[in-house]
Amino acid sequence: MSNNTLDPSALPALRERIFDVLRDSDLSVVSAKKIRVALSEMPEGSLPASVNLVDQKKAVDAEIRKCYDEVTQKGTTTSKSSASTESDVTDASKKRAAKPKAAAAPKKASKKRGANAQGDEEPKKKRAPNPNSPLNRPMRLSSAMAEVCGGNEMPRHGVVKQLWAYIKEHNLQNESNKRQVRCKRRALMQIMCDAKLSSLFGKDTVDSFEMAKLIGPHLEKIEPST
Known part of the structure; x- marks a missing residue:
């Protein structure tokens, strides 16, 4: 018998075995080669003796x-992918139902920076300013500066604080020009000087950056007594 033909009496048994393989295969990826391999792995006697999978390959x-055409056109079998998908979904649902939920882990108490962890200790006190620091040493003010700041001696940061208190108290900030001059990324507030500030700075208007430089001549370092 030619290698291109099969014994007609063997066809029913061969087709039955082919259908068996197709029922257990994913029809979207199955190939003739895969089916032939599956047929060759069947137990001895499953295929007719007249069928030779190698010599009669074509x-x-x-x-x-x-x-394959009969299966896909008539839908006589269910592909392995569909069956396995349904089975997987069922199994997964059972596992989720059977698996107890893990107990939620207790949340760790957040520790804020500077918080009292023990609860029985006194909170830390703020460090007192160092009087020996150059920033905290009192300076002697000129008469014009003392008149504005209300004192003859105070550290530089105290002078700046009193100047801004005076400016805000007398509404000397230019509210209509809030963009003012820009130095890098800082907006500089324009100050409209009254008679005292004009006498102090020698100008009718100054900005906040310029004012910091004009303070210097009105401050004198106090030398320690020997």
Whole structure:
């Protein structure tokens, strides 16, 4: 018998085995080669003795294509992918139902920076300013500066604080010009000087950056007594 033909009496048994393989296969990726391999792995006697999967490869492949067309057109079998998908979903649902939920782990108490962890200790006190620091040493003010700041001696930062208190108290900030001059990324507030500030700075208007430089001549370092 030619290698391109199969014994007609063997066709029913061969087709039945092919359908068995197709029922357990994913029809979207199955191929004639995969089906032939599956047929060759069947127990001895599953295929007719007259069928030779190697010598009659072309004839077997042709029969496989016919069976495949019948399956896909008539829907006589269910592909392995569909069946396995349904099975996987069922199994997963059972596992979720059977698996107890893990107990929620207790949240760790957040520790804020500077918080009292023990709860029985006194909170830390703020460090007192160092009087020996150059920034905290009192300076002697000129008469014009003392008149504005209300004192003859105070550290530089105290002078700046008193100047801004005076400016805000007398509404000397230019509210209509809030963009003012820009130095890098800082907006500089324009100050409209009254008679005292004009006498102090020698100008009718100054900005906040310029004012910091004009303070210097009105401050004198106090030398320690020997």
